[in-house]
Amino acid sequence: MTKDIETKCLHLTEEEERDNFHSTFGSVSFPIFQTAAYVHPGIRDDYVPGQDHISLSAGYNYSRESNPTRTQLEKFVAQLEGGAGALAFSSGMAAITLLFELFEPGDQVIVDVDLYGGSVRFFNEIARRHGIRFISADFTKEDVAALMTPETKAIYFETPTNPMARVSDIAKLAALTRRNGSLCIVDNTYLSPYFQNPLALGADVVIHSGTKFLAGHHDVIAGFLVASDPTLVERLRFLSTTTGSALAPFDSWLVLRGIKTLSLRMERSQENAFKIVEWLQSQSHVKYVFFPGLPNSPGYAVMKRQARGFGSMVSFEVESKELAIATLTRVKTIFFAESLGGTETLLTYPIAQTHASVSAEGLRASGLNDRILRLSVGIESARDLIADLDQALNG
Numbered sequence: 172m173t174k175d176i177e178t179k180c181l182h183l184t185e186e187e188e189r190d191n192f193h194s195t196f197g198s199v200s201f202p203i204f205q206t207a208a209y210v211h212p213g214i215r216d217d218y219v220p221g222q223d224h225i226s227l228s229a230g231y232n233y234s235r236e237s238n239p240t241r242t243q244l245e246k247f248v249a250q251l252e253g254g255a256g257a258l259a260f261s262s263g264m265a266a267i268t269l270l271f272e273l274f275e276p277g278d279q280v281i282v283d284v285d286l287y288g289g290s291v292r293f294f295n296e297i298a299r300r301h302g303i304r305f306i307s308a309d310f311t312k313e314d315v316a317a318l319m320t321p322e323t324k325a326i327y328f329e330t331p332t333n334p335m336a337r338v339s340d341i342a343k344l345a346a347l348t349r350r351n352g353s354l355c356i357v358d359n360t361y362l363s364p365y366f367q368n369p370l371a372l373g374a375d376v377v378i379h380s381g382t383k384f385l386a387g388h389h390d391v392i393a394g395f396l397v398a399s400d401p402t403l404v405e406r407l408r409f410l411s412t413t414t415g416s417a418l419a420p421f422d423s424w425l426v427l428r429g430i431k432t433l434s435l436r437m438e439r440s441q442e443n444a445f446k447i448v449e450w451l452q453s454q455s456h457v458k459y460v461f462f463p464g465l466p467n468s469p470g471y472a473v474m475k476r477q478a479r480g481f482g483s484m485v486s487f488e489v490e491s492k493e494l495a496i497a498t499l500t501r502v503k504t505i506f507f508a509e510s511l512g513g514t515e516t517l518l519t520y521p522i523a524q525t526h527a528s529v530s531a532e533g534l535r536a537s538g539l540n541d542r543i544l545r546l547s548v549g550i551e552s553a554r555d556l557i558a559d560l561d562q563a564l565n566g
C-alpha cells in the first residue's frame with residue numbers, strides 16, 4: 172500500500188524498516204553511527220587483487236563512502252522525492268559542486284536567470300574555469316529549446332526561484348531535455364519534497380539545500396542530490412566517495428530528526444505566509460509582494476498544476492532602499508539572518524546577502540533590486556510576526 176507523504180516523513184517501507192540496524196534493539200530513533208571505520212570479520216575467498224573491497228563486512232567499510240545514519244537519511248530523502256536514490260552532502264553547495272563533476276570541458280549548461288547567488292558564483296567563478304559553458308535564459312519566458320545544441324548537457328533551474336518567486340513549468344522543460352538527451356536539473360529547496368516532486372514531472376535530478384526545510388531548525392548545513400535513474404545514482408555515488416564531501420553522521424541524524432516534522436512545519440509556515448502576504452498587500456509602503464500563492468501572480472496556474480502547495484517564502488518590495496534597510500534593523504521577533512526554511516522566521520536582504528555576487532546584468536535579468544526583502548516565514552504565531560513587521564515597516 173502506498174503511504175501518504177506525512178507518513179513517508181516518519182517511516183520507510185516495511186522491508187527497509189525490517190532490515191534496519193535499529194530493529195536489533197528496537198530503538199525508535201535511528202542511532203548515530205559515529206564511526207569512521209568498520210571492523211571486517213575476514214577476507215573474501217573470491218578476492219581479486221585491485222578489487223575495491225577485499226573484506227567480508229556488514230556492508231560498510233569507511234564513512235567517507237557510506238555510513239548507516241547517512242544511508243538511513245538518504246533512503247528517506249529518496250523516498251520523499253520518489254527517486255532511485257539520494258546522496259547526502261555537507262552542504263547544498265557541496266551537492267551542486269559534485270553534480271557538476273558529471274560534465275566535461277566544452278559541455279554547455281543552460282541556466283535560469285534567477286538562481287540562488289551561491290549557485291551563480293559557483294557557475295561563474297569555478298565551473299566556467301573548468302571549461303563548462305553557461306547560457307543564461309529566462310525559463311519563464313524564453314524558448315529554451317531554441318538555445319539547445321548538441322553540446323547542451325543539462326538545463327538547471329529553481330522553481331519557485333530564490334528570491335523572485337518566478338515559476339517554471341517542470342514538465343514542459345523536462346520534455347525538452349528528453350528530446351535532446353540532456354539532464355533536467357531542478358533545485359527544489361524552496362518547496363521541499365512535501366510540496367513538490369520534480370522527478371515525478373520528468374526531471375532527472377533534484378537538488379536540495381538540506382540546510383533549509385528538510386532539516387528545518389537552522390542548526391545544520393546539509394545538501395542532497397536525488398536522481399531518477401539508478402545508473403546516474405551510482406555514478407554520483409562513485410563521485411561522492413572519491414571526492415569526499417558526504418554528510419557527517421551527527422549532521423545526518425539532525426536532518427533525519429528534522430524530516431520527522433516536515434509536514435507539520437510546511438503546513439504551519441505556509442498558513443502563516445498566507446496571513447502575512449495578505450497583511451503586506453494592505454501596507455502603503457509595500458509596493459509589490461512576490462508570492463506564487465497569489466492568484467494574480469504570474470506563476471500561479473503552473474504552481475497549481477505542478478505543486479501541492481505554495482510554500483512560505485515571501486519577497487516584497489518596499490518604497491525605498493532606506494526603508495528596506497531600516498526594516499532589517501528594526502525587526503525583533505523576526506531575525507535579520509541569511510538562511511531560510513527553518514522554524515524561526517528570517518528576514519534577508521538578498522541584494523547584499525544571498526545574491527551579493529550576482530552581476531549588475533544578472534540583477535537586471537532577474538529583476539532583483541535594493542528595495543526587495545525576503546522573508547522565510549517560520550512557525551511562530553502569525554499575529555506576533557505581523558506585529559513585528561508592522562513596527563519595523565511603519566515604525
Ligand SMILES: Cc1ncc(COP(=O)(O)O)c(C=O)c1O
Nearest residue numbers: 262263264287333360380382393
Ligand atoms: C535555492 C538554494 N539552493 C542551494 C543553496 C545552497 O545550499 P547550502 O547553503 O546548504 O550550501 C541555497 C542556500 O541558500 C539555496 O537557497
